[in-house]
Amino acid sequence: NKMHVTKAAIGAFDMSVEGSRDEMIRQKNADDGQNSVSQLRTIAGLCNSGNFDAATYHLPLHDRKIHGDATDQAILRFSESLGPVTEVRESWVKTFELAFNSKNKYMIRTFTLADRVGLDLALSLTEANEFRQNATLLTIKGAPDVLIGRCSMFVDRDGVSKPLDEATRFSISCMKDCWSSQGKRVILLARKTLGHEQIQSIPTDAKFEDEIMEHSRTGLTFVGTVGIVDPPRDEIPSVVSILRRAGIRIFMVTGDFALTAQAIAAECGVITNPPGAVKTVTALTRDEVSAPSSINKSSDLTPQPVTSIVVSGPELITLNECQWDKLCRYDEIVFARTTPEQKLRIVREFQSRDEIVGMTGDGVNDAPSLKAADIGIALGSGSDIAIEAADMVLLESFSAIVHAVQYGRVVFDNLKKTIAYLLPAGSFSEFWPVFGNVIFGLPQILSSFLMIIICCFTDCAAAIVLAYEAPEADVLLRRPRKPKVDRLVNWQLMLQTYAFIGVLESIASFAMAFWYLERQGIPFSVFWFQYGALPDNLDADFVASKLAVASSIYFVNLVVMQWFNLLGVRTRRLSIFQHPPLFKKETRNWLLFPAMGFALVMVFFWLYVPEFQRVLGTAEVPVEYFFLPGAFGLAILLLEEGRKYCIRAWPNSLLGRCAW
Template sequence: MEVICRTPEGKLEVYLKGAPEVVVKMCSSSLDSGGGIRNLDETEQQELLNRHLSLAKKGERIIALAYRQIEELREYTGDFIFLGFIGIVDPPRPEAREAIAKCHTAGIKVVMITGDHPVTAESIAKDVGLANSGNLEIITGNELATLSRADLASRLKNPSIVFARTSPVQKLKIVQLFQAEGEIVTMTGDGVNDAPAIKNADMGVAMGSGTDVAREAADMVLLDDNFATIVNAVEEGRTVFDNIKKFIVYILASNIPEILPFIAFVLFALPLPMPVQLILAIDLGTDMLPAIALGKEKGEGDIMKRPPRAREEKLLTPPLLFTAYAVKGPVEAIAGFFCYFAVLFEGGWRFGEQLANNNPLYMQSITAFFSAVIICQIANVFASRTRYQSVFSMGLFSNRMVLIGIASEILILAFIIWNPSANLIFNTSPLDLRYLLIAVPFAILLLGIDELRKYLLRRNVSWVTRYLKW
């Protein structure tokens, strides 16, 4: 950058600042320590550039300064007097190294794009753990302009890349190159020159202290200007996505014991094991708080050790539906029917016999079915707290909302069974405690089956991963 100034004596002087390798080549002389001016030959220019490189290796950002006197207002490209270097130390935040390490384990590729000298960029990249000298790929702006599309695509596959001495147009080009390779690109920046790349990235992130143009172009603004915040946001996003799936698999599992009673009622002429009012009691009552509590779960230990999910991955996947409808749901339905028939047969009922809605035996039988489903759902909410890890590794009190949700289930169940007003509303009847205990082994079975599923997933058993990894 050149700036033309007029001195108090009325003379015109042009002051120059910029990249050392450019500025030094534009200088024919230098200012010595005594204030005198002496000529610069090629050897001395190279010596200045070597000094610049020694500073750059320390991670300093170097700007060269020069000036000359002029006679008229125009652009000048030579005969400058070299003044010196300014070394700027802008160390990375201490947490940047840990954040980049998290990205690597999470399958997220971190690429540095900077206008700094390649040596400075390499030093900073090593300092933050972006790469070591063995696998670091450094591409300069000049190389970027000359490489073919095929060569660029090949070099972009390197896990550790630094782009140095890049222009604003080249930053945009880099974003577009990664997108063309099918990558989902997040671009961060703070200056006006970063705005085009931020705007065109899949996710644009601007620093809170950045320019208005950068903030307007961004999808997200970091108020603390901290790269680690982006990584924390990724972790939080993965946790939320996991928790939504946990919520869904928990809710869907109870659909099977709600649907099968109607099928049995139609096909086998059984007294309806689960009337509508009890289905509503589950969907709008007992399931509500536990499902909400699953949304409060912390991320599992491997949450940032998994690769990013595919762009086309849906929330409702076949393995999730299979787990809910073909694994957990049937166990709950079997538990319900077992308790239902236990009450009926003990009361002297025979197949084909119809029971009136106000028949005490029928009221007890549907109460037993309902109770078995609730007891299994209590086991299900525990099982659904994790997708891959053992639920026993999470700690009983790590999510107190789950315990509150389970307590609400038990209270609602007790209210519906033993409260006379609730008996009238739901057509239920007080139930002997032994019929509740009958359902407990099925709840333990449900929890055990899901723990086995998670164990086999952690062992990378292929068919379990294919059909039961949700």
């Protein structure tokens, strides 16, 4: 989507691009010296840093490549559509250029005459007759609100320079506001002729710039304005909508005029309120009175109305700390007419209020704010310095930001899921056999070697495949997390892994191990506070052999129950039927089942090889002790499904607040 001129105006007489061509033909046919459109076309072509690529000059105008910024490209195409720009540029010799910058908001070029034909193109008949060979033509292009006050003359529809009276000035201002409210970027074109005696220095002199700047402050002749449309990328509205549903506030920071910025913001979906509901800086009171109820983010569950505000760069300078606090609480903000310094301040003001700031930009002026932002995002077509300052570069579509947010959240989710899976068996259920041995004098019912096997083999494979989990359906419907509050491991996660899953797995594993011993004629009471002492009626070798089997049963119980924990931990809110591991392309993760199979292979490898049994103290496990843990694991999965259902149904309940 290229910028292009859709409107042009001579004085207060506005035309479409096609209308300007018709007007130019009419003036040529009149043959009475009328050349207002020619003057506009000439200034547009001269005061322009864009240049056509010679290799594409034979192509249709719209397809030609232009070296220069987007605004210059649009104005150069407009000028070329009214006549060859080369004809204009060959008639004048450039002597000085002040490039456009976001602080001045205008560019200047000065010229001396090379061919008398140029006078008929650039000036009115009277001015052309008065122009001397050694005189200078000053051309200027920029923001209307900056330059209109410097103009004392204007070119009327007939091409005659007349004094700029208040009525005409008011008409021009109204037209500019009208165009701006339609989302057009309005550029004013003006000129001034300077006699040889008015310039004391030569263009190569350092003082020449100061002289030209001084001459540009007053006495300009207003030639006309052009309205440029900068169509947003097709995907922008949908990207803004998706990010907003993800709880991300989207603001626009631009150098455009406030009305233009507001109209473009509305087109892109950054502003959703009607124009009458959009606040201005007057809504930000300087005292500490409470903010309007529409801005306060209270704990009330009723939806709050969306608040919108438009603030310009010069207004930002006047804001105190209280006003910044109020401004930063708005849902939708458009910052217009901003300088690079103000963009940087905007980033830092939000960061100082514990907000995470992402900044997009493509220009040199955006580099400081891109560097300062928590995540700087540059466009691949942008300047090298912007790309260097950014953390992420969008090579093609702006919608890549959505994928970046989604997978950023998925990585965080999968890390939490991995921790939630590992802690119950690999930490909590391994702790209690040691604790029971030290405190209660029980034998260590899970051997240290099998603890290592759980950590390094049986749990390890499943933890790795959790990294391949697909995004949950609600991942872009959640509020963003606050890093200082929403930690990777928080109390909710500890409650889930230790107090819920960990307790169930530990109790079931202890029960299976000591139940087996009970069935072998070794009651639990013989171990309680005995610290290794055995009654005389029990043979020590017999007890040791049965303890090896009990340890292996404890191990098998944890491995099997962890399979079901793996299925349950895949989602934080959704049911296994909403996010199935198989049969649904968007959610499937078939690697889970090879990971379970690997854990089972490890069980047989370490427990059933005779050499390992003799050296490591492992033993074969009766077959029923493989199926009973399956029933316990199924119970865990059903309890998990019930917990998640309650969270989905009552997200603000106690259970919802305890959800990890």
